[in-house]
Amino acid sequence: MKLFSRKTSQYARIARVAIIELDLVDQVELQEVTIRDRHSELLNYNPTGKVPTLATDDGFILSETRIIVAYLNRLNPEIKIVADDSDGFSQQLEGITTAFIDGISTWTRERKFRHESEQSPSIIELERSRALRILDYFEKISDRLDQTPKLAHITLASALGLEIRLPELQWRPNYPKLAQWYDEFSQRPSLQATKPES
């Protein structure tokens, strides 16, 4: 199996953390690829051009982080990373954390990849208020977050890790309980091994 990845991708990070937590490191080769590049090697496999992409041993090319992590989890079902239908609360958190990482990614892209004159204040404001609502939600339910490596927790940590690329996110001072949860969760070796540098 091969995971097409990018060290700076917060979505690929989720798949890489899942591979470590599921003890599949020896079964998955990591290949670093370029993105937003018409010469990218990845385009020979996946027309979406997005990471993460998983090339499975049974010949499928999987896109979308949740689909990839669910596939990986089936290879080691003893460890439950992806919530099943019997766990409504974890499914609820998976949905909200996915919207959170999508929104912060949109906001980060506006700031990082578009010239100032092209950045949209209305998109930034929309995503900023969405992120704040979701942060309020997680602060309120922080006693229901635990330290297990569930997909929702990994997605939340990966989204919060974007603070390194989006300093204006400034979430820590207003969300002390969430910060405490995040700082502890970030100590997991899987999170440490995939920590973004920039």
Ligand SMILES: N[C@@H](CCC(=O)N[C@@H](CS)C(=O)NCC(=O)O)C(=O)O
């Ligand atoms: N919804 C996708 C999002 C993946 C995504 O947007 N990845 C970014 C890197 S962080 C990417 O590959 N962008 C390349 C592009 O948009 O062409 C998922 O859950 O995997």
